Amino acid sequence: MSKSKNSRLKLYNTYTRHKEDFVAITPNFVKLYTCGLTVYNYAHIGNLRTYIFEDVLKRVLLYNGYKVKHVMNITDVGHLTSDADEGEDKMVLEAKKEKKTVWEIAEYYTNAFENDLRKLNIIFPDFHVKATDHIQQMIDLIKRLEDKGFTYSRDGNVYFNISKFTDYGKLAKLDIDKLKAGARISIDESKKNPFDFVLWFTKSKFEDQEMKWDSPWGKGYPGWHVECSAISMYYLGEHFDIHCGGIDHISVHHTNEIAQSEAATGKKWVNYWLHGEFLIFRQEKMSKSRNEFLTLDVLNEKGYSPMMYRYFCLGAHYRQPLTFSYEALNTAKSTYNRLVNKVIEIKSNIEHSKQNIEFIKSVKIEFLSKINNDLNMPEALAVLWKTLRTDEIGNKEKYGLILEFDKVFGLDLDKVEKLYIEEAKQKVDVKLVERLVKERDEARNRKEWTKSDKIRMRLVEMGIEVRDSRKGTTWKIKS
């Protein structure tokens, strides 16, 4: 694919705070790491927004002809409610609540999360791996840091010493001297510097901490940040292309990941840092710790399918906060339904063809320039709508473009027809419906309007929408 200047892929890099031309370390090959979920509860739709953004990124890379090796971790190690060894362990807490072991909790919510990814048509990572399966890699990394003098032990825990790492906080533009330590939490007295962080815990306040492993520093468990560094380097090498996560990870998690990774290897770790903005819920971010979060299943019960939610997310740029409301979600629902109707209609009349090489070429270039401009999905969707509406090309050509664009949108537009037929079979007695539709048609031909309207009423009650046209009557499940 030859690319003009403005269709080259540009991504906003948090590290430099600029949109940059994307250049892969290895030509045509991208090594991508995305931070996964902490599996002590269901993913809420705010979490899922970020995974949709990352999926779009991956699809755009694939669309541009790159091969992508994608790794995502599963945080299944218990984590504290703070970086200090205080507060409660969320995995333990949830386990107690549900009267299960922490292992059972992790497995249950990992499955739930992976199901959500499938429902959202998110291309599965090549490696979706558990932190607890990589304890050895973490220990090895900590050892390297220890050998190089970046750590110290205090009161049973191994800490990373940020004062030994020159560029600490560069990603978040932190000014350590000006930061008010302990502004919101009490200072951990064991730390030399308030921003030092734990690499390995051997001392826990929790007697019932189930997850413990042997290590050179004693039996214990790893600090939170170390898993991402260890796992990403194990699968992708010590220098890779892109690392993603939510915007909340910039100042602590990713900052610490960079410190420990680059301290260990002595070289640049990640080239591009991409962060997804939050879903805003009633004026504030949706949060797991406040019990008001919505899941994909809850939305589904309320009549909003995962694809509708995906469309909803595509309507806003990933670096902008997106305001959630049912009014807005209804918009996405109507729009998605209309899109699906359009696609089915186009496909049902696919023999209609009108070639226009110039138009097809220009609309493809336009699409590419939108998605390559830091993944501008709202504008890419506008290109899709323009394509659906145009008279410049026929249905056959439109359908081809729809399928091509949907490689990036991931809205399942290629199987939408099949899905609708399956849905219909599940929900209604298809034979009965077709008999009634036929009866109604016959009545209409005899201009027996009372009878035909009566039959239509009955169909409506069954949840069937009847559509008359010159070509005859069709029907579909009301959405």
Added chain:
RNA sequence: GGCGGCAUCGCCAAGUGGUAAGGCAGGGGUCUGCAAAAUCCUUAUCCCCGGUUCAAAUCCGGGUGCCGCCUCCA
């Protein structure tokens, strides 16, 4: 206190120097026995004040309001 973001039509939301994308909702028309669906047309000068410029929603300064991170969190 530090860092970061946001304020664009009723709603969601693009656009970041050259005269306001798109979707939804609303209004009007076409089609239809009626309806639905479809389709066409239609709706904003961009929070306020000041500045730079031939030209600003877009840059600069000030103000107001809102939000996020700095604590596990996408």
